[in-house]
Amino acid sequence: MKQYKLYIFDLDLTAVDSVESSKICYKAAFEALGLSFDESQTNRYLNINLQQLYYEIEAQAPNSGMKFFNAFVQKSATAFAEFGKFYPEVDEVFSTITANGGKVGIFTNRSKMEIQSILDANPNINKNVAIFVGSDMVKNMKPAPDGIDMCAEQLGVAKEDILYVGDSPCDYEAATAAKVDFYYVDRFNNKAIPVEGHPTLEDMVK
Numbered sequence: 001m002k003q004y005k006l007y008i009f010d011l012d013l014t015a016v017d018s019v020e021s022s023k024i025c026y027k028a029a030f031e032a033l034g035l036s037f038d039e040s041q042t043n044r045y046l047n048i049n050l051q052q053l054y055y056e057i058e059a060q061a062p063n064s065g066m067k068f069f070n071a072f073v074q075k076s077a078t079a080f081a082e083f084g085k086f087y088p089e090v091d092e093v094f095s096t097i098t099a100n101g102g103k104v105g106i107f108t109n110r111s112k113m114e115i116q117s118i119l120d121a122n123p124n125i126n127k128n129v130a131i132f133v134g135s136d137m138v139k140n141m142k143p144a145p146d147g148i149d150m151c152a153e154q155l156g157v158a159k160e161d162i163l164y165v166g167d168s169p170c171d172y173e174a175a176t177a178a179k180v181d182f183y184y185v186d187r188f189n190n191k192a193i194p195v196e197g198h199p200t201l202e203d204m205v206k
Contacts, residue, residue: 001206004181006130007097007158008105008148008168013199014048014185015090015106016118021083026077029182032071033061043188047168049141073111080110081117088123089202093200094128096205103155106132107147107164107174131155143170145178152178165204169193 012018023042029050030037035057050072054065060066062141094104106115112134119126131151140145148164151157164175165183172193174180183204186197198204 001204002181003100004163005101005161006103006151006155006163007204008107008162008164008180010076010153010164010171011084011106011110011115011118012170013043013167013187014165016079016084016086017111018046019043020086021079023071024079024083028075029068029072030057032067033057033064035060047170047171047192049135051141071126076111077117078112080114080203084118086122087120087200089200091099091124093124093201093205098128103130103157104128105130105151105155106140107151109141109170111136119196143173143177144167145174147188148178148180152180160199163200163204 009015012022013029019042022045023039026042026045027037050069054068055121097104106129108115115132115134120128131154133147133150135141135179138150140146150163152159152162159180160178163183164171164178164180165185166172167185169189169192172182172184172195182195184193184195185201187199191197
């Protein structure tokens with residue numbers, strides 16, 4: 001596979017198994033509005049941002065968007081780092097990219113605090129991350145390309161030398177808008193994007 005100068009990764013279900021931590025956060029957000037949370041919808045919710053999710057349930061809890069968002073963020077402050085786990089191959093993949101002269105970045109709809117907390121809890125992975133961008137560090141969350149653009153600008157890497165790695169239509173749209181190549185991590189065989197999917201990250205560095 002082509003070698004890139006910069007590999008930018010999404011976190012949820014791409015680099016991090018965040019299903020259990022997300023269940024805790026979604027449950028808290030729904031309960032803050034007096035609503036029940038259907039755990040079977042977790043993977044689908046992880047493929048959209050919080051704003052889109054609230055729009056889905058707004059009729060059940062009008063004018064409660066900030067209450068929903070704040071409950072989620074408050075719980076995420078500890079749950080993501082405590083219960084989120086980097087997938088087994090991530091350490092080796094990040095190390096291989098760095099050893100080959102590339103750089104690793106992260107762009108996710110998670111907040112800066114959440115990203116920093118899970119990286120601090122995983123120092124072997126953290127040492128290979130050159131830059132990260134969270135939702136509260138850009139004007140527009142994914143599917144807008146703002147975070148990809150920020151990584152490219154701050155590290156001085158041309159778009160043709162960047163690969164964005166993600167698992168959802170939201171990630172694919174961000175990569176397309178940024179005009180960078182995309183690697184689809186399809187861990188659950190969702191086939192949700194019209195490109196070849198990969199069950200892990202390992203093919204990327206072969």
